[in-house]
Amino acid sequence: MKLMNLVRIVLVATFILAVAACAPAPAPTTVATEAPAVAEQPFGAADCAPNCTYADMVMCYPQLGAESDWRTANTASFKDQSAQLGYKLVFSDAQQKQENQISAIRACIQQGVSVIALPPVVEDGWDAVLTEAQNAGIPVIIVDRSVSADPSMYASHIGSDMVLEGKRAAAEFNKKFPDGAKILELSGTTGSGAAEGRAKGFREDLNANIEIIDSQTGNFTRAEALPVMQAFLKKYKAGEDFQGIFIHNDDMGIGAIEALKAAGVNPGDLFIVSVDGTRGGFQAMIDGWFQADVECNPLLGPQVSEMALALMNGLAIDREVLTNETVYYPDNAAELLPTRQY
């Protein structure tokens, strides 16, 4: 009997040990002494921290649209990074509609992505969806344009200083027209961080003797800029009523040039400053149509990917990363064009 009891105890103990061995391993925990610096952001690290690699990463990129060559290069930069580094990119194209971006973000939250990188079409109206991401513990990196939401609602912003770009454009007009002038503005998407920032910086630094006689949006596209320029030309006589145009991106600049040429106006007789520094912008400088092109760099994939991995690993990150940019001129445009990546 004693022997039978002993056999039973051994069998039960063996069974318990076997069950314990088959149970799923507990989620990896970070040991305080070994843990890396904790990011100053309200999102926890991923379960794989501190050893997450790109193979663990699923990045949501609800691209705002395909409105310009700049945007095409920006999309390519993220797709290339995902292929090179080996992370999964959940990409969508919102066709310049905020509601499409919000739906795409909600789908990504449902899917449980590791990080959301958001290039916001406009500045306002993100609070609700940013709160949803925050509640789901998914960090959001704002990419390219800014948002008006409180910075505590997202991990970081990586992009251009749009106000500085506007100031750089103003400096070109101030140099060209020390005795004053009348100019037009072809602005980007209304309510976007890019258009608002550029318009603000431009007005802050433009000399008082240079008057912006009219400003209309061309929504950052060639197709929409063309009729806006045509309408300007019906209202104002080029050279007499206005001497220059500040254009918020190269695509709109190219659309405007088409309209000017079609109306029999030589674009080179006006002072045109654009923004982006795309190949199209460089060609317009070589052709004599743009007199300066303020750089806005779309190749943000590498920086955003690196920060996304740092967030997953619970590492400290910078809350704002602004791209270092410059201004390009016609004098060396031909030499630089072959080196342009977008």
Ligand code: AHR
């Ligand atoms: O937000 C960046 C701007 O958006 C670029 O200047 C423009 O080309 C793009 O469409």
